[in-house]
Amino acid sequence: MLKASYTPYILHFKVPSGTSRGVLTQKETYFLKVWDEHNPDCFGIGECALFKGLGADDRPDYEAMLQTVCRGIDRIDEIDLSTWSSIRFGVETALLDLQHGGRRMIYPSEFTAGKQAIEINGLIWMGDKRTMASRIDEKLAAGFSCIKLKIGAIDFDDECELLAAIRRRYRREDIELRVDANGAFSPYDALEHLQRLSAYDLHSIEQPIRAGQWEAMARLCEETPLPIALDEELIGITDSTEKLALLETISPQYIILKPSLIGGFSGAEEWIEFARNCRVGWWITSALESNVGLNAIAQWTATLPINMPQGLGTGALYTNNIPSPLEQIGDELRYNPDKTWIFSMDSWK
Incomplete structure (x- = not known):
């Protein structure tokens, strides 16, 4: 049976970065961890990369949805993530990572082998x-x-x-x-x-x-x-x-x-x-x-x-x-x- 948990993380810009929407000094994001309860040392990690002020899923119940995902990760296909783009991105990444042995190997290729740039x-x-x-x-x-x-x-x-x-x-x-x-x-x-x-x-x-x-x-x-x-x-x-x-x-x-x-x-x-x-x-x-x-x-x-x-x-x-x-x-x-x-x-x- 699959298990999941998440943790928030604040990224800090080296230099304030300006766009026409304002100056960015930090970026809030979340990491999602997924594992099989019978082998917890092998786990996949994905990033639920919430983009406040821009993402369509910038909503007050964002963490509540993350909790729902973690509780239901073993039946994730039954959870509607169509309007939760960054969470869907994190779930897809974490599951692909776990599928490939929990080595942050999402799409193995010549790139991940170091042979392609x-x-x-x-x-x-x-x-x-x-x-x-x-x-x-x-x-x-x-x-x-x-x-x-x-x-x-x-x-x-x-x-x-x-x-x-x-x-x-x-x-x-x-x-x-x-x-x-x-x-x-x-x-x-x-x-x-x-x-x-x-x-x-x-x-x-x-x-x-x-x-x-x-x-x-x-x-x-x-x-x-x-x-x-x-x-x-x-x-x-x-x-x-x-x-x-x-x-x-x-x-x-x-x-x-x-x-x-x-x-x-x-x-x-x-x-x-x-x-x-x-x-x-x-x-x-x-x-x-x-x-x-x-x-x-x-x-x-x-x-x-x-x-x-x-x-x-x-x-x-x-x-x-x-x-x-x-x-x-x-x-x-x-x-x-x-x-x-x-x-x-x-x-x-």
Whole structure:
């Protein structure tokens, strides 16, 4: 018979990280532990990566649902987790980990054998113009060939100047540029902003306007001079019919898949199926998980047929992340099988 428990954990950012929704200094998350009562020394661990203020499952009864899951883990298929995306992500990870011997081996592959790397983008958080310019230089010096900038919080002219400075030094063939507006533009001025941004040979822009404005987003995707990638737009949509309706209505150029925010791996795989049918591109991004969640996402990503930089470079953000075999070397995320996981939590509930 399966047993389960959980423990909360607060991740602390090394440097306050800015988005158009505010500045982040810490991130609350939960770890889920699953084992067979006849062999308690072998256990799987998953991360229920609650994202407060963004996840559709940011609700007052979140811990109550975790307790329900722990009590009913042996009959988990009978518990409806369709609206509990981050918990579903944690359950799927923990059960896959246990199935593979409790070694944090979620999707064994050439990646987990240390023979394959995942190319990632360099993420530039929002800050003042000088700070962002310094961070861009650091990423370029580290060898990144794809840079993603968070925009929408400082003066738009300053943001354009930063992009122009990169393009004066590097052609599109040398450095790929992506920007993420996190819904910062209004439907009334978004197209004008996109036209200005298109001068910098961008790969794409994520979520230019707030989610939920399907008609406005559809017009933007039809008229845009640069590719649009939907991100927050996918969060909270769990019904298969609604997923397909969103893609057919908006017809985006790309969608961004964050398993902990869109129904775990099973939810993300359904989005991929529909995207392929609608001829919509996609890539994978982490959502500020600890190394536990990032490890699971990276292992899953390594099994997919993709050959473009992924958004999996968030593992180095925290002062107290879980020590793991994950290594970021330049613009590559690698798994070092000679390194071990170190868990110090002892307050499982």
